[in-house]
Amino acid sequence: MILFLCYITTGLLLLIRDCNEFLxxxxxxxxxxxxxxxxGEVPNLAESKLTALVVDDNFVNQSIHHKLLDRLGIxxxxxxxxxxxxxxxxxxxxxxxxxxxxxxxxxNGIQATKRLREMGIESKIAGVTTRAEEEEVKxxxxxxxxxxxxxxLTISKLVSILRxxxxxxxx
Amino acid sequence: xxxxVAQLQRQFxxxxxxLYHQGFLDDQFTELKKLxxxxxxxxxxxxVSLFFEDCEKLIGNMARALDQTGNVDFNLVGSSVHxxxxxxxxxxxxxxxxxxxxxxxxxDSQNFEGCVRCLQQVDIEYKSLKAKLQDLxxxxxxIVQAGGRxxxxxx
Numbered sequence: 028m029i030l031f032l033c034y035i036t037t038g039l040l041l042l043i044r045d046c047n048e049f050l051x052x053x054x055x056x057x058x059x060x061x062x063x064x065x066x067g068e069v070p071n072l073a074e075s076k077l078t079a080l081v082v083d084d085n086f087v088n089q090s091i092h093h094k095l096l097d098r099l100g101i102x103x104x105x106x107x108x109x110x111x112x113x114x115x116x117x118x119x120x121x122x123x124x125x126x127x128x129x130x131x132x133x134x135n136g137i138q139a140t141k142r143l144r145e146m147g148i149e150s151k152i153a154g155v156t157t158r159a160e161e162e163e164v165k166x167x168x169x170x171x172x173x174x175x176x177x178x179x180l181t182i183s184k185l186v187s188i189l190r191x192x193x194x195x196x197x198x
Numbered sequence: 199x200x201x202x203v204a205q206l207q208r209q210f211x212x213x214x215x216x217l218y219h220q221g222f223l224d225d226q227f228t229e230l231k232k233l234x235x236x237x238x239x240x241x242x243x244x245x246v247s248l249f250f251e252d253c254e255k256l257i258g259n260m261a262r263a264l265d266q267t268g269n270v271d272f273n274l275v276g277s278s279v280h281x282x283x284x285x286x287x288x289x290x291x292x293x294x295x296x297x298x299x300x301x302x303x304x305x306d307s308q309n310f311e312g313c314v315r316c317l318q319q320v321d322i323e324y325k326s327l328k329a330k331l332q333d334l335x336x337x338x339x340x341i342v343q344a345g346g347r348x349x350x351x352x353x
Contacts (some may be wrong), residue, residue, distance in 0.1 A: 069232075085252070085281065085284060085285055085288075086248045086251075086252065087245060087248045087249050087252055087285040087288050087289060088284065088285065088288055090244070090245050090248055091230070091233070091288055094233045094238065094241060095233065096233075130281075132282065151270060157280075157283065157284045157287060168268055178284060178287060178288065179226050179227075179229070179287050179288040181229045182229070182232065182233075
């Protein structure tokens with residue numbers, strides 16, 4: 028009887044663990060029947076509870092990137108340079124996604140990306156810059172990026188980043 | 199006979215199309231319009247306003263740097279040009295972006311006269327765009343005040 032109860036308990040615990048893992052997976056991914064972006068509709072990822080950090084020194088780009096993420100239902104913060112990005116992580120904040128500009132004062136995107144990786148930050152980092160020379164992109168990627176997009180950013184480019192980084196999965 | 203709203207909407211449509219056809223705006227401006235919604239009905243005007251503030255600041259920086267006759271720091275000028283190219287690209291200010299590309303080439307080749315010419319052109323161009331977009335936003339306001347909806351314009 029005791030063995031039977033242990034078996035049932037273990038089974039239930041395994042089921043709960045698997046459910047939690049499944050729910051955690053669903054938490055970070057959105058399964059959709061239709062690829063909304065292709066149809067011109069904007070996917071709403073609010074249910075995913077994704078968070079993002081915009082790192083850019085330019086107010087125009089800050090405003091646009093913040094709005095793009097907002098529009099997709101992704102809560103996000105904005106900082107003005109690489110040093111602030113590092114500082115915000117040192118204060119204990121963490122994000123699923125970081126949109127990192129390259130050219131910034133005080134600490135640029137390459138330096139900031141290297142520093143964050145040295146700190147053990149495993150967030151997905153997407154470089155977003157107007158610089159598109161092969162050598163420059165290579166240097167940025169080698170700093171520790173997971174993805175790269177050329178500015179200006181649009182809804183479809185942002186969705187592409189999310190798909191490349193497995194945040195956005197088509198059923 | 200057209201109502202006032204229909205007349206204003208047609209004027210708005212024609213004016214918008216002309217801004218694209220004359221090269222003042224490109225697709226990125228359309229992308230900005232897509233982000234405007236009920237939660238942020240003035241989003242485009244706000245971003246464009248930030249852009250024009252950026253223009254004033256950066257053009258001022260370039261002018262000061264070019265004023266150091268005989269001791270011009272072309273890297274400094276180039277850095278401001280690069281920033282202006284970035285923000286003009288982000289709002290769809292096509293002509294300003296195009297001028298920045300030429301301007302950057304003048305900086306890279308340390309062509310002082312070329313830089314001065316480009317600076318003058320960029321200054322004229324951003325002010326021209328500012329006036330045209332103000333006219334466009336005024337038309338939008340007039341449509342709304344007359345009880346109409348701002349038409350979607352397919353370019």
